[in-house]
Structure formats: structure tokens, C-alpha cells
Amino acid sequence: MDSTSVAAPLPAAPHGRRGSARVLPGFGLALGYTLVYLSLIVLIPLSALLLKTFSMSWAQFWEAVTAPRVLASYRLTFGASLIAALVNAVFGLLVAWVLVRYRFPGKKFVDALVDLPFALPTAVAGIALSALLAGNGWIGQYLEPLGIKIAFTPAGVVVALIFIGLPFVVRTVQPVLEEAEKELEEAAMCLGATRLQTFMRVIMPTIAPALVTGFALAFARAIGEYGSVIFIAGNMPMISEITPLIIIGKLEQYDYAGATAVASVMLGISFLLLLVINGLQAWQRRRSGGLS
Numbered sequence: 001m002d003s004t005s006v007a008a009p010l011p012a013a014p015h016g017r018r019g020s021a022r023v024l025p026g027f028g029l030a031l032g033y034t035l036v037y038l039s040l041i042v043l044i045p046l047s048a049l050l051l052k053t054f055s056m057s058w059a060q061f062w063e064a065v066t067a068p069r070v071l072a073s074y075r076l077t078f079g080a081s082l083i084a085a086l087v088n089a090v091f092g093l094l095v096a097w098v099l100v101r102y103r104f105p106g107k108k109f110v111d112a113l114v115d116l117p118f119a120l121p122t123a124v125a126g127i128a129l130s131a132l133l134a135g136n137g138w139i140g141q142y143l144e145p146l147g148i149k150i151a152f153t154p155a156g157v158v159v160a161l162i163f164i165g166l167p168f169v170v171r172t173v174q175p176v177l178e179e180a181e182k183e184l185e186e187a188a189m190c191l192g193a194t195r196l197q198t199f200m201r202v203i204m205p206t207i208a209p210a211l212v213t214g215f216a217l218a219f220a221r222a223i224g225e226y227g228s229v230i231f232i233a234g235n236m237p238m239i240s241e242i243t244p245l246i247i248i249g250k251l252e253q254y255d256y257a258g259a260t261a262v263a264s265v266m267l268g269i270s271f272l273l274l275l276v277i278n279g280l281q282a283w284q285r286r287r288s289g290g291l292s
Contacts, residue, residue, distance in 0.1 A: 046267065052260040064261040073243040076154055078269065080242075081222035084161035089215045092169025093207070099170070100177040114171070117164045122227025129160055130232045152234030157242065160228045165218030172214035176207050209285050216277040223270055 053061065064070070099111055117125065133140045133151040140151055150156050180203065188198045226244040233240040243266055250259035 049260050049263060049267070052257060053264045056257045056261060060257070061261050064258040065265045069237050069241070070243070070246055070262055072238045073241050073246045074265075074269075076157060076240065077223060077243040077266075080154060080157045080161055081219055081225075083158050084165055084222050085215050085219035087158075087162050088165045088169045088218045089211060092166055092214060092218075093173055093211060095166070096170045096173040096177055100174060114167050117167050122164065122225065123231065125163060126160060126228040126231030129156070129163065129228065133159065133232065151232055152236070152240065154233075154240050156232040156234070157229055157240060160232050161222040161225060164225055164228055165222050168217035168221060169211070169214035172217065173207055173210045176210040180206050209281050212277060212281040216274055216281070219277070220270065220274060223266070 056064070095114065099107065099114075130151055131137050133143075133156060135141065135144045135149075135151070137151070140149075143150065150159060184202050185198050188202045189195075193201070224244065226242070226248070229242055230245060233242060233245075235241050235245055243262065247259045247262050247266075250256075250262065
């Protein structure tokens with residue numbers, strides 16, 4: 001073949017197909033698999049929960065979900081989860097910032113340490129926190145003489161929820177910080193912006209959606225946390241008893257309808273709170289897009 005010859009054209013794609021072949025099946029089949037999987041894993045169990053609740057009369061349902069002991073558990077569960085998620089949003093951002101922006105000895109160890117609550121069994125976490133913060137623990141023995149009691153109080157619940165929720169914020173914000181353009185920060189400082197102005201007007205709009213997502217994940221995880229909390233909470237009715245423990249107690253008493261009623265309230269409140277958080281996140285993204 002001489003040098004002026006051209007390569008033979010590639011065979012044409014089959015009729016009705018354009019571009020490269022799809023790796024995954026078509027939209028219809030993939031959507032069908034997705035809906036079936038979500039139905040089996042999410043929708044059917046939740047539907048069974050609601051159907052079991054409907055077996056109660058309205059008076060029985062209201063009595064089960066508004067008992068003083070149950071209301072006290074709602075306040076502790078949602079209040080402690082909110083406080084823990086807010087604390088994790090602040091310090092999780094700080095940890096992610098240090099891991100992304102600085103180099104120091106032992107950085108990889110600290111980075112791996114963040115994921116420890118993911119891998120650690122929750123019961124082990126609860127026992128470890130109790131051993132540290134109890135009156136005879138390594139830290140508690142110095143705090144209690146000062147009048148600071150953490151273990152077996154609502155404060156202990158908050159500490160446990162902070163421990164298990166921190167990785168959600170760090171691992172959500174960290175990739176966004178790694179991809180952020182440092183040139184924009186340098187340009188803002190060259191134009192006379194202070195460090196606070198640079199952070200609030202340049203960095204914060206970029207990481208805000210990820211930070212809200214991390215907050216939502218930490219909050220959702222804290223609401224349903226059980227293993228790490230029951231060891232350090234003390235589980236005193238009306239004081240340090242969380243709602244998941246109320247549900248477990250009703251199941252042990254074979255009060256399945258009462259357990260599903262309380263669980264339905266938890267499900268409804270959690271869904272509404274996450275809906276609000278996702279709405280705020282979407283609004284922040286639209287606002288950031290409009291400012292850019």
C-alpha cells in the first residue's frame with residue numbers, strides 16, 4: 001500500500017444507535033431495576049411500618065405517641081442530635097480544612113483516624129466513652145470534682161452523637177475544599193479583602209452546599225443512633241432516655257403497635273427535617289450559581 005492511500009472507514013453504527021455504545025442497559029431497564037431495588041429496600045419496609053400503625057385507633061395512637069415519657073425522649077433525641085450536628089458542622093469543617101490545606105507529621109494517621117467511628121462497632125464506642133467519662137474514668141474522675149458530670153446525663157448523649165457524626169461532615173466537605181480554586185482566594189486578598197471577608201464571600205459559598213449535606217447526614221445518623229448512646233446515657237426515664245430505646249422497650253413488651261406508632265412519628269419528623277435541609281441546600285446552590 002502506497003503512502004497516499006487512506007485508511008478504510010470504520011463500519012457504520014447499527015441503525016438507531018448514535019455515538020459510543022452504552023455501558024449500562026437502556027434508561028427503561030435501568031429505571032426499572034432502580035425502582036424495584038428501592039421498593040424492596042425502602043418502600044416496602046416503611047409501608048409495613050405504616051400499615052401496622054393503622055391497626056390502632058386514633059385515640060390509641062395519640063396516647064402512645066404523646067405519653068410523657070415518650071415526649072421527653074423526643075426532646076432529648078432531636079435536641080441532642082441537633083446540637084451534635086451543629087458542633088460537627090463547625091469542627092468538622094475545621095478538621096477538613098486542616099487536612100486539605102496543611103502538611104504536618106502524622107497527617108495520614110489523622111486522616112485515617114477520622115474514619116474510625118465508621119468502622120468501630122457502636123457498642124464499643126459507647127463502652128469506650130463511658131470508661132473515659134464516668135466518675136471513675138480517665139477524664140471523668142477529674143471533671144466530677146469540679147461539678148461537671150457527663151456520663152449518664154443528656155450531655156453524655158451529645159458527646160456520643162458528636163463522636164459518631166463527625167466523619168459525615170469531614171468526608172463531605174473535604175473533597176470540595178480540595179477542588180476549590182485557591183486563585184480566587186489569592187485574588188480576593190490582593191484586592192484588599194481581609195481573611196474573614198475572603199472566607200465568608202469566596203470560600204463559604206463554595207463549600208456551603210457540602211457543609212449543609214454533611215450536617216444533614218450527621219443529624220440523620222444521630223437521630224437513629226442506639227448502640228453508642230445507651231451505654232453512656234444512663235437510660236433514666238424522663239431524663240436521659242432516647243426514643244430508639246423507647247421503641248426497643250415496647251418491642252420487648254410485645255407492644256408492636258405502640259412501637260410502630262412511635263417509630264412512625266420519628267419517621268415523619270425526620271423526613272420533614274431532611275426535606276427542609278434539602279430545600280435550604282437547593283436554595284444555596286441556586287444562590288451560588290446566580291452569584292457566580
